[in-house]
Amino acid sequence: MKITRIRATPVNIPLEAPIWWSGGHYPGTSKIVVEVETDQGIVGLGEAPSVEVLPTIMAMGDRLRGFDPLDIAGCEVACVPPWQIVQNTDDSSTVKAFGAIEIALWDIRGKVWNVPLYTLLGGKVRDEIQFTEYFGFRPGREMSPSAIVDYCLSMREKHGSTAFEGKLILGRPSLEVETVKLLRDALGPDATIRLDSNMQWSLATARRILDQLREYNVRNYEDPVGTFEEMAALRRHSTIPFSTHVPDLRRAVALGTPDSFVTNFAVLGGIGRSIRFIGACEAMGVGFWCYSGDAGICTAAYLHVSAATQWIQEPSQSLFRWQVGDVIEGGPFRQINNVVPVPQGPGLGVTLDRKALDHWHKHFTDNGPLDHFHDPLRPGKYRRLPLH
Structure with a gap:
């Protein structure tokens, strides 16, 4: 089995009402839904915690085309430079981007053997x-x-x-x-x-x-x-x-x-x-x-x-x-x-849910990513901590 394509779709998941947090209003979250497609028709699902890693996921998708999705270690060494460096002195988006793909690789593994991930x-x-x-x-x-x-x-x-x-x-x-x-x-x-x-x-x-x-x-x-x-x-x-x-x-x-x-x-x-x-x-x-x-x-x-x-x-x-x-x-x-x-x-x-994915992707494209740092008490300015 080979990886043929990796899709990455940014979405917004709003809350019914924003909540006050230390950065201002928290209105919900923006994520990236990852789909790792294979030549056997099995698709693994993953999720990235933030949308700024989208270009990195797409670049990793190009790199992983043709790889065995069951070889998770092999996929990692093809995408992630030395771990100590990217965690401490480089852009951590590399870790988050591959982390989302890696979740999808585990999903594929479970589907191949027809068992739940916990098994x-x-x-x-x-x-x-x-x-x-x-x-x-x-x-x-x-x-x-x-x-x-x-x-x-x-x-x-x-x-x-x-x-x-x-x-x-x-x-x-x-x-x-x-x-x-x-x-x-x-x-x-x-x-x-x-x-x-x-x-x-x-x-x-x-x-x-x-x-x-x-x-x-x-x-x-x-x-x-x-x-x-x-x-x-x-x-x-x-x-x-x-x-x-x-x-x-x-x-x-x-x-x-x-x-x-x-x-x-x-x-x-x-x-x-x-x-x-x-x-x-x-x-x-x-x-x-x-x-x-x-x-x-x-x-x-x-x-x-x-x-x-x-x-x-x-x-x-x-x-x-x-x-x-x-x-x-x-x-x-x-x-x-x-x-x-x-x-x-x-x-x-x-x-x-493909219809829901399209809906929340449109929300993202129409509105941009949800802003976690908007302070309606000080529009246009970011907060500084501590607050008190």
């Missing part, structure tokens, strides 16, 4: 994967602590949700503390509450906030400050675990924090490298769970890897409830009682 990874240790509901300040929707509490209670009533994560980012520490207090009172002692600051706080402000949050049993706080070194300083004042999107395991082990990584598989270079990274985290006692805001292809990869990996114990992040569309049939995934079943079909177990 290729050694079998599954769980049938359902946990995800959190998300909350935050959304213009026109939840813009007060009481509104956020009402939203989370409605998710519990409608969908059985008891695990929640959110961004309380309006630049006011007292507002964050008040919201968490009301959430804990309303949801009870057993609900999971995780926070994500997106590096918005200074070290001094973070110390004050975490001290006030101590009694509310916050399960995890993601990127409360801007660096690992600041997290290490913050650790001396708080027992709340920290997580980050920056996958630097050596620094985390050396500094004793963050406690967990939360990232996208393509960012790590694909499924194979993600499995090795998670194994290294296990050896070092560092947690791992999966990113949010992806389309259904990458989410399917999360489901299979989480099913096959005992070490992933915490619920992964989820914006599923807010996504207004997807590129797979039946998408977006939706959790019930905190869980999503693992797909059972061959490979990733999902099917591309």
Whole structure:
């Protein structure tokens, strides 16, 4: 079997309403859907985390024409220069571009042998994967602590949700503390509450906030400050675990924090490298769970890897409830009682919805990529961190 063509289609996946984050408004995400075509009619699906890697994916497609798609290692050495260089001193888009293609190669492998991806990874240790509901300040929707509490209670009533994560980012520490207090009172002692600051706080402000949050049993706080070194300083004042999107395991082990990584598989270079990274985290006692805001292809990869990996114990992040569309049939995934079943079909177990792909590609071509850094309070200017 040979690779005959690689298609790369940029798409927008908007949210039903933007959410405030440390960069401004977050209106949704822009991705690239990758299709690796073969001379036997088998097509593998992959997904890139951002659209700036489109030229790199297309160049890799030209390079890989004629390669055996089952030879993932051979495809990697044809596309990715020395790993240490591209990760640390070069453009990381090379890693993300091949990571998206590599996901599609695993999908092909599963389809060739007619088995789900989790079987290729050694079998599954769980049938359902946990995800959190998300909350935050959304213009026109939840813009007060009481509104956020009402939203989370409605998710519990409608969908059985008891695990929640959110961004309380309006630049006011007292507002964050008040919201968490009301959430804990309303949801009870057993609900999971995780926070994500997106590096918005200074070290001094973070110390004050975490001290006030101590009694509310916050399960995890993601990127409360801007660096690992600041997290290490913050650790001396708080027992709340920290997580980050920056996958630097050596620094985390050396500094004793963050406690967990939360990232996208393509960012790590694909499924194979993600499995090795998670194994290294296990050896070092560092947690791992999966990113949010992806389309259904990458989410399917999360489901299979989480099913096959005992070490992933915490619920992964989820914006599923807010996504207004997807590129797979039946998408977006939706959790019930905190869980999503693992797909059972061959490979990733999902099917591309060609009509939906065309629709969200047109959204991209008509509007451009979704802007994560628009601040309506300061049009035309980017924010600077920390906010307080």
